[in-house]
Amino acid sequence: MKRLLLSSGVVVFLAAPLAAQSPTARPPVRPTVYAITNATLVPVVGPRVPNGTVVIRDGKIAAAGAGVAVPAGATVIDGSGLFIYPGMIDSGTRLGLVEIGSVPGGQDTQELGQFNPQDDVLSAVNPHSEHVGITRANGVTSVITSAEGGLIQGTAALIDLDGWTPDEMAESGRVAMVMTYPRVGGGGRFGGGRFGGGQNQGDAAATQNRQVRELTEYLRNAKAYNERPNPVPQNLAYAALGPALRGEQPVVFDVQTEGQIRGALALADSFKLKLVLRGATEAWMLADTLAARRIPVIVGPTVSTPTGDAPYDAVYALGGVLAKAGVLIAFQTEDGGEGNSRNLPYNAALATAYGLDPDEALRSVTINPAKIWGVADKLGSIETGKVANLFVTTGDPLDVRTVVKHVFIRGVLMPWDDRHTRLYEKFRARPKP
Amino acid sequence: MRHALILALPLAAGSLLAQARPDSTRPAAPAAPPVLSVPIPPAATLVAITNATIITASHGTIEKGIIVIRNGKISGVGKDLAVPAGAQVIDANGKYVMPGIIDAHSHSAAEAINEGSQSVTAQVRIQDVLREDGISLYRSLAGGVTTLNVLHGSANTIGGQNAVIKLRWGLPVDSLLFAGAPPGIKFALGENVRQTNVPQIPGRTPRYPRTRMGQEEVLRDAFTRAREYQAEWKAYETAKKAVKKGQLEPIPPARDLQLDALVEILEGKRLVHAHSYRSDEILMLLKVAKDFGFRIASLQHVLEGYKIADEIAAAGTGASTFADNWAYKLEAYDAIPHNAALMAERGVVVTINSDSDERARRLYQEAAKAMKYGGASEEEAIRMITLNAAKQLGVEKQTGSIDIGKDADLAIFSGHPFAPASRVEMTLIDGRVFFDRNKAPTLENLIEMLKRRPRPNTTSENGGIK
Numbered sequence: 001m002k003r004l005l006l007s008s009g010v011v012v013f014l015a016a017p018l019a020a021q022s023p024t025a026r027p028p029v030r031p032t033v034y035a036i037t038n039a040t041l042v043p044v045v046g047p048r049v050p051n052g053t054v055v056i057r058d059g060k061i062a063a064a065g066a067g068v069a070v071p072a073g074a075t076v077i078d079g080s081g082l083f084i085y086p087g088m089i090d091s092g093t094r095l096g097l098v099e100i101g102s103v104p105g106g107q108d109t110q111e112l113g114q115f116n117p118q119d120d121v122l123s124a125v126n127p128h129s130e131h132v133g134i135t136r137a138n139g140v141t142s143v144i145t146s147a148e149g150g151l152i153q154g155t156a157a158l159i160d161l162d163g164w165t166p167d168e169m170a171e172s173g174r175v176a177m178v179m180t181y182p183r184v185g186g187g188g189r190f191g192g193g194r195f196g197g198g199q200n201q202g203d204a205a206a207t208q209n210r211q212v213r214e215l216t217e218y219l220r221n222a223k224a225y226n227e228r229p230n231p232v233p234q235n236l237a238y239a240a241l242g243p244a245l246r247g248e249q250p251v252v253f254d255v256q257t258e259g260q261i262r263g264a265l266a267l268a269d270s271f272k273l274k275l276v277l278r279g280a281t282e283a284w285m286l287a288d289t290l291a292a293r294r295i296p297v298i299v300g301p302t303v304s305t306p307t308g309d310a311p312y313d314a315v316y317a318l319g320g321v322l323a324k325a326g327v328l329i330a331f332q333t334e335d336g337g338e339g340n341s342r343n344l345p346y347n348a349a350l351a352t353a354y355g356l357d358p359d360e361a362l363r364s365v366t367i368n369p370a371k372i373w374g375v376a377d378k379l380g381s382i383e384t385g386k387v388a389n390l391f392v393t394t395g396d397p398l399d400v401r402t403v404v405k406h407v408f409i410r411g412v413l414m415p416w417d418d419r420h421t422r423l424y425e426k427f428r429a430r431p432k433p
Numbered sequence: 434m435r436h437a438l439i440l441a442l443p444l445a446a447g448s449l450l451a452q453a454r455p456d457s458t459r460p461a462a463p464a465a466p467p468v469l470s471v472p473i474p475p476a477a478t479l480v481a482i483t484n485a486t487i488i489t490a491s492h493g494t495i496e497k498g499i500i501v502i503r504n505g506k507i508s509g510v511g512k513d514l515a516v517p518a519g520a521q522v523i524d525a526n527g528k529y530v531m532p533g534i535i536d537a538h539s540h541s542a543a544e545a546i547n548e549g550s551q552s553v554t555a556q557v558r559i560q561d562v563l564r565e566d567g568i569s570l571y572r573s574l575a576g577g578v579t580t581l582n583v584l585h586g587s588a589n590t591i592g593g594q595n596a597v598i599k600l601r602w603g604l605p606v607d608s609l610l611f612a613g614a615p616p617g618i619k620f621a622l623g624e625n626v627r628q629t630n631v632p633q634i635p636g637r638t639p640r641y642p643r644t645r646m647g648q649e650e651v652l653r654d655a656f657t658r659a660r661e662y663q664a665e666w667k668a669y670e671t672a673k674k675a676v677k678k679g680q681l682e683p684i685p686p687a688r689d690l691q692l693d694a695l696v697e698i699l700e701g702k703r704l705v706h707a708h709s710y711r712s713d714e715i716l717m718l719l720k721v722a723k724d725f726g727f728r729i730a731s732l733q734h735v736l737e738g739y740k741i742a743d744e745i746a747a748a749g750t751g752a753s754t755f756a757d758n759w760a761y762k763l764e765a766y767d768a769i770p771h772n773a774a775l776m777a778e779r780g781v782v783v784t785i786n787s788d789s790d791e792r793a794r795r796l797y798q799e800a801a802k803a804m805k806y807g808g809a810s811e812e813e814a815i816r817m818i819t820l821n822a823a824k825q826l827g828v829e830k831q832t833g834s835i836d837i838g839k840d841a842d843l844a845i846f847s848g849h850p851f852a853p854a855s856r857v858e859m860t861l862i863d864g865r866v867f868f869d870r871n872k873a874p875t876l877e878n879l880i881e882m883l884k885r886r887p888r889p890n891t892t893s894e895n896g897g898i899k
């Protein structure tokens with residue numbers, strides 16, 4: 001109902017020729033200048049601005065603040081009573097790789113073997129997945145997407161949730177190299193042994209030790225390869241690790257336990273890696289160390305249960321403990337095709353209930369991930385000159401009750417054409433049988 | 434995906450626990466304080482919760498209200514009540530009290546989930562495999578949950594008998610059972626019953642049914658048998674009554690525990706909770722139920738319920754759904770987050786359930802999604818995890834709202850249950866405090882405890898890597 005109203009609500013403010021369009025159709029010509037007026041701006045890097053205006057021109061934020069003039073010819077959206085936030089960034093998903101979880105052809109996340117640094121996730125992202133539309137509809141405008149399985153998964157991509165092709169979506173196509181630190185009970189994430197049950201603890205530990213040796217040796221060989229001038233024959237896998245081993249590209253380590261975190265720190269020291277920890281449910285044990293070493297942590301998904309007999313709030317409270325210690329944090333949903341990415345702000349909300357400052361929580365889904373992924377000059381806040389990824393709401397995006405009214409990606413007003421809105425409108429209009 | 438795993442791999446819990454043990458390469462971590470050490474709360478005979486914002490779920494919200502609890506029942510609720518002398522007072526100033534959350538679909542506390550060897554296993558009972566020591570029970574309590582509908586899985590068309598329980602954590606297992614809750618049973622339709630999402634084991638004959646058509650046949654066959662069995666017993670009872678002195682007693686029919694349960698369904702004594710996704714299979718089930726003269730108490734999951742909300746409402750059937758899960762199976766591809774609100778709008782009694790030890794911890798957050806998607810009112814959304822669930826389980830006279838005479842099953846939140854930074858401070862069942870954040874082992878406590886411990890003489894900073 002609200003969606004229906006607001007799709008037509010937009011039309012009210014659009015120029016006359018666009019009003020004739022179907023509410024869900026994308027206009028053939030994109031207006032390039034918008035002004036959202038009379039709204040509360042939440043830049044996240046500075047104080048809130050009541051009665052503010054944001055001007056969007058050619059995909060960028062041309063002006064933002066109080067007393068900003070509406071340019072001639074701009075399409076005006078009245079933001080009275082509404083709030084403008086920078087688009088949210090989910091720092092861990094499988095978006096574009098999974099359409100339907102249970103259907104074998106619906107998943108494209110896991111290559112064979114332990115070492116696949118040469119795999120570029122962006123090549124497998126389906127820009128027309130139904131998940132793209134339903135995710136951005138809640139204000140998540142960019143996500144990190146990456147593969148899973150094994151010890152080195154390849155590059156992750158930072159994509160905006162709009163575009164005709166993967167390259168068009170990419171903010172940064174090879175934003176990081178993704179690795180998993182071996183753990184007892186399985187190789188990579190969801191690796192063997194998780195549900196196997198057959199492996200005893202001694203064998204599992206031996207497997208982990210072997211995998212740590214293999215990973216270390218692999219990195220050592222890759223480093224040697226990358227130090228050789230014009231190596232022949234070429235090894236594309238080793239070559240792909242060049243930027244990470246030169247410290248130019250962050251390395252994301254998916255980890256959970258304290259042991260894995262310590263191991264990843266040791267590897268990062270040995271190879272001078274620019275480390276980002278992700279998951280890291282036991283990172284609270286090393287919060288001060290991580291803060292001192294300025295290692296960012298991607299927390300989450302917060303919607304998960306503590307392992308073993310950890311305190312009931314161990315997952316919820318982690319973000320607050322790390323932030324208070326001075327660690328730069330962001331959140332991930334690990335959306336593997338269940339539709340979780342749109343719930344990114346609610347992952348952060350649970351953390352606020354257990355100690356994370358609400359403003360820091362908001363930064364953890366906007367400017368913090370932009371910093372971690374090296375795009376803070378383009379994304380993550382409402383500032384003049386930045387990419388116009390932003391959304392307009394009825395209130396705090398961390399509050400489930402808040403309704404998203406408009407979403408802009410790169411200055412384009414997104415149509416309400418996602419699968420869920422379509423089905424809702426269709427069946428809400430079903431006549432009584 | 435995770436959901437599907439729970440249903441398909443009931444034995445996985447053991448291996449998950451094993452995995453949670455510490456890595457052997459790190460120094461031995463100090464043991465976390467066992468949650469099991471939480472003391473069993475004493476029962477107070479007279480309790481007053483004061484200064485609370487009371488979300489009753491039945492008659493609006495009361496600001497600065499008082500709830501009086503006598504012997505586990507709510508004996509007073511309102512604005513201008515006196516605190517009875519001698520009452521144990523819980524000052525809820527600035528806090529919100531709502532009815533204890535009821536999870537209408539859970540597998541917590543069950544040691545086994547599926548008896549999937551046959552298509553009809555109406556004879557098996559969750560109450561025979563309940564455990565009181567699962568940590569998920571405590572964690573659900575910490576999320577304000579007081580009552581669970583513990584169901585079998587979805588392996589077979591007619592699963593087993595459910596157990597409605599209260600989360601009386603710390604008490605013996607038999608004390609979990611919800612006294613007076615009508616008996617129920619789990620049905621299941623669609624992909625899980627078809628076993629389309631589990632690998633076929635070579636050489637093993639697949640189990641019937643493999644199609645939704647077969648599922649209808651299984652249902653009709655089962656209830657036809659049940660009717661015949663019912664008739665046999667009626668004939669026997671009639672004949673027995675007609676026996677005159679000196680005549681031989683008639684021979685009773687063979688007792689069949691499976692058909693006993695089905696006869697109870699036919700006689701309206703056992704509530705059917707039916708796992709279902711697609712609109713076609715739901716319509717089939719409603720038709721079968723109508724033909725055999727019984728009502729489906731609740732459709733579980735019912736992800737395409739919004740497509741046939743009028744038919745569900747007309748059948749007097751409840752709907753218990755997820756807030757916004759979708760696309761984890763083909764039959765979940767048309768799931769929309771507006772499902773709950775749209776069905777409610779068309780007159781269906783709707784609940785939002787967890788089907789998960791994780792979502793059970795934050796059902797209040799899930800319920801708020803009905804407001805966001807489809808515009809349910811706040812009161813309607815609250816009912817979706819309280820009063821409506823009580824109705825679907827047939828326990829609405831005992832629990833589900835804050836009304837005089839009902840069990841004092843309550844959740845006290847630090848703020849509005851739907852507000853982002855709110856958390857559960859206290860959970861009461863029958864007036865007894867089973868969760869208290871101030872006494873609970875928290876991460877903060879654990880960190881403080883570890884800081885106070887003396888450091889070991891040596892440490893291995895790199896996790897044992899040479």
